[in-house]
Amino acid sequence: MKALLLIDIQNDFLPGGRLAVPEGDAIIPLVNELQLQFELVVATQDWHPTGHESFASSHAGRQVFEQIDLHGLPQVLWPDHCTQAGPGAELAPALRTSASRPFFAKALP
Numbered sequence: 001m002k003a004l005l006l007i008d009i010q011n012d013f014l015p016g017g018r019l020a021v022p023e024g025d026a027i028i029p030l031v032n033e034l035q036l037q038f039e040l041v042v043a044t045q046d047w048h049p050t051g052h053e054s055f056a057s058s059h060a061g062r063q064v065f066e067q068i069d070l071h072g073l074p075q076v077l078w079p080d081h082c083t084q085a086g087p088g089a090e091l092a093p094a095l096r097t098s099a100s101r102p103f104f105a106k107a108l109p
């Protein structure tokens with residue numbers, strides 16, 4: 001079986017999102033076309049609870065993109081993004097998610 005993995009194609013990572021990749025939406029038409037060539041398509045979603053430790057807003061006096069030591073490991077502090085059940089965590093509306101093809105979302109803590 002051939003599988004296509006779609007990693008975190010979510011509103012917050014697209015132009016206008018809280019942690020946008022410039023022109024990140026440019027891949028969506030290609031991704032939609034590629035899906036037709038695979039038996040299995042799996043989509044992941046970055047999926048954080050509010051107040052996640054990787055968010056700068058969870059650390060008083062810290063700035064977005066600052067690096068801190070978190071539990072003994074380096075951690076870049078991100079803007080709040082992909083919070084569970086928020087619109088930023090939703091898959092891009094233009095992404096093909098046809099019910100006729102297997103399509104799964106994986107929540108990552």
Ligand SMILES: [Zn+2]
Nearest residue numbers: 046047048082
């Ligand atoms: Zn994240």
